[in-house]
Amino acid sequence: MEYQQNLDTTSRGQRLINWIDERYRMRELMGAMLHVYIPKESKTYYLGGITLLLFLVQVVTGSLLALYYRGTPDEAYDSVMFITSTVQFGWLIRSIHAWGANLMVIFCIIHLLRVFFQAAYKAPRELTWGVGVALLLVTMGFGFTGYLLPWDQRAYWATTVGSEMAGAVPIGGEFLLRFLRGGETIAAATLSRFYGIHTLILPMTIAALIGIHLLLIHQQGLANPRQPAKTAPEGNLPKKGKPFFPNYVLGEVVSWYMIIGLLIILASLFPVGLEAKANPLETPPHVKPEWYFLSLYQILKFVPRVMGVLLPMVAILMLFLLPFIDRNPEVLPRKRPAMVTLGIMALIVIIAFTVWGKIS
Amino acid sequence: MRTNKIDARIVFGIISVLIVLLSLVMITSAQSSASGEATPAPKATATAGKIKHGTIGFSNCLKCHLDGFREAPIMPGDDHATYNDNDVCLDCHEPNTPEDGTVWKNLLPGSTPVPIQHPASNGLNTCYDCHLELGDQLTDIAQMWIESVHGKAGIGCADCHGGDPNTDEMKLAMQTESGYIGVPPRLVTPQICGGCHSDVERMRSYKLPTDQYAKYTQSVHGKKLRQNNDTRVAICTDCHGSHNVKKGSDSTAPIYPVNVPELCAGCHADTTLMESYGIPTNQYEVYKSSVHGKLLLEEQDVRAPTCASCHGSHDAKPPTSDEVVNVCGKCHTATEDLYGQSLHSRIGDNAPKCWTCHGTHDVFKTGEEMFMNHKPQEDKACTSCHLDNKSFRMDKARFAQKEDRRCDTCHHEGSRIMRQVTGIYVALNDANTVYEETESAIKKASALGMIVTDAEIKLREARTSLISARAAVHTTKLPVVTKFTDEVETSAEVAKTIADGKLQENFFRRFSMIIAVVIIIVIIITLSYLKRKIDRELEKES
Incomplete structure (x- = not known):
């Protein structure tokens, strides 16, 4: 009877929600996910959220592209040409996918820098940091494998020089090179391999990593950039923080709209082009890998190959282990000058080599 | 009687003794002369x-x-x-001198070249071994030889200089009896080289031609050497080097195409040397600024013609006026065919040839200015362009300057031919304008990020037709030219339609982008307002 009354007094939408909630207790789940509080001092600049948005954009645009793309050397180039010049809004989807990829790498890096300079990687967030670094590597893997797919001259030769770097890895470098290329040179095996990695292996990996990353963040809450974190989480303290929903989420949505606007502007004003079809017999002048591998590529020109590959490998390992290496509990930049200086110096070196690689 | 007999015996005896004595004196005299000891060589x-x-x-x-x-x-x-x-x-x-020496007998001008005779080498080259130690120039030539094609192929010193390469006794190695000839005189050098290089059997393993010597004897250089004993002309070693002969494909070889003009200029730019031949010496300077010279010397494009491409190398000689068409046609085959269809080609010796419009060493980039200069023309006589002699050939001096190489230099203004020339000029000009407009539209669309591959393909077709139209000028026939210019316009119009479509699409993209961005800005402003509102409420609560 009471049940019947309830139905009478509520709207249809509410009734539907109630219907679901009675069965699956969704309100509780949503409450646990959304109705949490974050420190008032937190300044995330929504960078992680933006990266997540860009990932979602890539999933949507990538799925649409996969409807037309054909991953064989004979057909890849023509299918991309078809997408770009004939398919309705194909140019827009492809351009957004390409620009989105670049922005995703950029925002991944800026997000990492924000976490580094705010010392948010420190205990108890070591694992969140590690997963974050892994996410950056996977994102770059997406970029590397996706770059080859249009099968034009730029794609082919950038991948050639990019994969050459893998060959320089000491012990097993040759194997790694052959494993990547599926043979001695970049050919049909490489293309189908890269396409498979780009659309199956990496998406599953990144989805799992993002899930873990978000779960860990949810469990620990956001770090306070003003105060050193306590090892044990403080729990959900409404009075000390501001609500995640709707205050923070609203800010996030605003930032998402900005990024969507930026993507539309970039894709419209600078649509991604297509060079001549890949020709393994004709090496174009000034072959360079994508911009995020440029610094490494430039360094490789000056140091011995083994050294040039070992150096970034050690750097990545150090990045993973950063929370364990830097045991200073302080979070304010002025109280951790050595680490901040080191970070700025590393950043300057990477930017300098990237610019140098670009103009040389 | 007895007395007579005795007298006769005495006279016979005296005569015999005198004969014997005279013989002895003659033999002794001959011996001392042969040994060179006794008689001082009488100067006179x-x-x-x-x-x-x-x-x-x-x-x-x-x-x-x-x-x-x-x-x-x-x-x-x-x-x-x-x-x-x-x-x-x-x-x-x-x-x-060679004429005196028996060694040169078979090398004298006019005879067939044969290799230098010398004891066969037992795998030794003692000349090289000693020379390497002698220092200065003598060591240098040994070092040059070992690096040369001859050194690497085992062609030893004795093969050009004679002598015995097996003995380390200098006197024995370098004696006339061993076939030693020293430095071969310039007069016979081509025959010494030809001794091996004309030998089909010998050259087969090196995949080298064997007609160089025969060609050389027909060249201006060879003829002067053989007929006039003029040793100032170029011989093999002047171009190929002597001890340091390199392959023609070696970029450091003097005969490598890019180095050839400078090599020829070594003699032909020498005013003192060329004075007696009455040959100008500015060819190299003129060639350097020509289209051919720039292509070869600045862009290092070895497909460009060197001096040898037109004049020959071993058979070097200046092509005659008639031969010029054939010489240019070696590379410009299609143009030669077109020229063959023209009235010019049918007139014969007195007709304009390639050089009349394009020059010789100073071949320049062609352009529309070659039709007419749009200035009032003076009345023309036959001798305005033709030589005032029996040959009646084209007057080279009239076309010495680039700006004088025009159709209206010879053809009368208002003549039927000039009307044809004007027609060709207008057709080409119009086709060129359409082509450039299309190219500009495609570039504009491409700069905006549009993919214009399909338009570019059509533009390439137009370009091919434009090149064909320009080349068709050599036929001097208006219908042949307009056939190609019409093709240019047809292809260019298709390409332009595609490019204009791309430009319109780009406008649509940008217009849509503005609308989308405006909507996004409105949403952002609204959401920001909402956020500020709830943030303030939160502050009030706390």
């Missing part, structure tokens, strides 16, 4: 009035006699105390 009795040198081919006396090289008597000695100048030696002594 030699044919040229001079003392012949013992070995062959040396005119630089002090080279050996100053330090006793090859056991030569050291000069100045006691009896020649004041003679320390080569010229002074040559006052009384005469170098042994």
Whole structure:
């Protein structure tokens, strides 16, 4: 009877929600996910959220592209040409996918820098940091494998020089090179391999990593950039923080709209082009890998190959282990000058080599 | 009677003794003359009035006699105390010239070249071994030889200089009996080289042609050498080097295409040397700024013609006016065919040839200015363009300047031919304008990020037709030219339609982008307002 009354007094939408909630207790789940509080001092600049948005954009645009793309050397180039010049809004989807990829790498890096300079990687967030670094590597893997797919001259030769770097890895470098290329040179095996990695292996990996990353963040809450974190989480303290929903989420949505606007502007004003079809017999002048591998590529020109590959490998390992290496509990930049200086110096070196690689 | 007999015996005996004595004197005299000991060479009795040198081919006396090289008597000695100048030696002594030496007999101009005769090498080259130790120039030539094509192929010193390459006794190695000839005189050098290089069997393993010597004998250089004994002309070693001969494909070789103009200029830009031949010396300077010279020397494009491409190398000679068409046609085959269809080609010797419009060493980039200069023309006579002699050929001087190489230099203004020329000019001009407009539209669309591959394909078709139209000018026929210019316009119009479509699409994209961005900005402003509102409420609560 009471049940019947309830139905009478509520709207249809509410009734539907109630219907679901009675069965699956969704309100509780949503409450646990959304109705949490974050420190008032937190300044995330929504960078992680933006990266997540860009990932979602890539999933949507990538799925649409996969409807037309054909991953064989004979057909890849023509299918991309078809997408770009004939398919309705194909140019827009492809351009957004390409620009989105670049922005995703950029925002991944800026997000990492924000976490580094705010010392948010420190205990108890070591694992969140590690997963974050892994996410950056996977994102770059997406970029590397996706770059080859249009099968034009730029794609082919950038991948050639990019994969050459893998060959320089000491012990097993040759194997790694052959494993990547599926043979001695970049050919049909490489293309189908890269396409498979780009659309199956990496998406599953990144989805799992993002899930873990978000779960860990949810469990620990956001770090306070003003105060050193306590090892044990403080729990959900409404009075000390501001609500995640709707205050923070609203800010996030605003930032998402900005990024969507930026993507539309970039894709419209600078649509991604297509060079001549890949020709393994004709090496174009000034072959360079994508911009995020440029610094490494430039360094490789000056140091011995083994050294040039070992150096970034050690750097990545150090990045993973950063929370364990830097045991200073302080979070304010002025109280951790050595680490901040080191970070700025590393950043300057990477930017300098990237610019140098670009103009040389 | 008895007395008569005795008298006769005495007379016979005396005569016999006298004959024997005379014979002895003659034999002794002959022996001493052969050994060269007794009789001082009478200066006045030699044919040229001079003392012949013992070995062959040396005119630089002090080279050996100053330090006793090859056991030569050291000069100045006691009896020649004041003679320390080569010229002074040559006052009384005469170098042994090839004509005198038996070794040169088979190398004299006109004879078939045969290899230098010398003892076969037993895998040794003692010349090289010693020369390497001698220092200065003598060591340099040894080092150059070992690096040369000949050194690498095992063609030894003796193959050009004669001598015995097996003995380390210098005197034995370098004696006339061993076939030693020293430095081959320029007059016979081509025959020495030809001795091997004309030998089909010998050259087969090197995949080298064997007609160089035959060609050389027909060349201006070879003829002057053989007929006039003029040793100033180019011989094999002047172009290929002597001890340091390199392959033609070696970029450091003097005969490598890019180096050829400078090589020829070595002699042909020498005003002193060329004066006696009456040949101009500015060809290299003129060539350097021509389209061919720029392509070869600046862009290092070895497909561009060098001096040898038109004049020949071993068979070097200036092509005659008639031959110019054939020479240019070696590379410009299609143009040669088109020229063959023209009235110009049918007139014969007196007609304009390639050089009349394009020049020779100064071939320049062609352009529309070659039709007419749009200035009032003076009345023309036959001699305005043709030589005022029986040959009636085109006057080279009239076309010496680039700006004079035009159709209206020869053809009368308002003539039927000039009307045809004007028609060709207008057709080409119009086609070019359409092409450039289309190219500009495609570039504009491409700069906006549009993919214009399909338009570019059509533009390439238009370009091919435009090139064909320009080349068709050589037929001097308006219908042939307009056939191609019409093709240019058809292809260019299709390409332009595609490019204009791309530009319109780009406008639509940008317009849509503005609308989308405006909507997004409105949403952002609204959401930001909402956020500020709830943030303030939160602050009030806390």
